[in-house]
Amino acid sequence: MTYIVAEPCIGTKDHACVDVCPVECFYEGPDMLYIHPEECIDCGACVPECPVAAIFEESDTPEQWKSYIAKNAEPFNGGDALPKAPTRDKWEELKKDPSSDAAKYYQAYPKKE
Numbered sequence: 215m216t217y218i219v220a221e222p223c224i225g226t227k228d229h230a231c232v233d234v235c236p237v238e239c240f241y242e243g244p245d246m247l248y249i250h251p252e253e254c255i256d257c258g259a260c261v262p263e264c265p266v267a268a269i270f271e272e273s274d275t276p277e278q279w280k281s282y283i284a285k286n287a288e289p290f291n292g293g294d295a296l297p298k299a300p301t302r303d304k305w306e307e308l309k310k311d312p313s314s315d316a317a318k319y320y321q322a323y324p325k326k327e
């Protein structure tokens with residue numbers, strides 16, 4: 215088992231979860247963060263930190279987001295490798311530079327109302 219990130223992260227991506235993960239298993243995807251299924255120790259610490267309830271224990275993933283289970287695993291199964299996700303403070307810092315990927319992210323994935 216593992217925890218996974220689902221659709222609500224897209225456009226939010228505030229990195230609050232990264233700060234509490236004891237094994238640093240969040241990775242930076244172009245659209246959302248991804249959890250490495252073999253590194254996650256199923257502690258659940260990230261779940262209450264997420265402001266948009268995007269993180270689920272795999273088997274508790276709501277029906278409409280079941281496809282996110284495979285989506286989370288894909289980069290670690292021979293898909294495009296992802297870098298480790300930065301901490302929240304680091305992400306906020308990166309966002310200040312308008313030319314950064316962090317700043318451009320919110321143009322590509324506007325925050326949902």
Ligand code: SF4
Pocket residue numbers: 217234235236237238239240249253254255256257258259260261
């Ligand atoms: S459940 Fe624990 S180990 Fe897994 S991603 Fe969340 S904080 Fe990290």
Ligand code: SF4
Pocket residue numbers: 219222223224226227228229230231232246247263264265266267268269
């Ligand atoms: S706390 Fe939730 S919305 Fe924020 S980056 Fe993590 S999964 Fe995405």
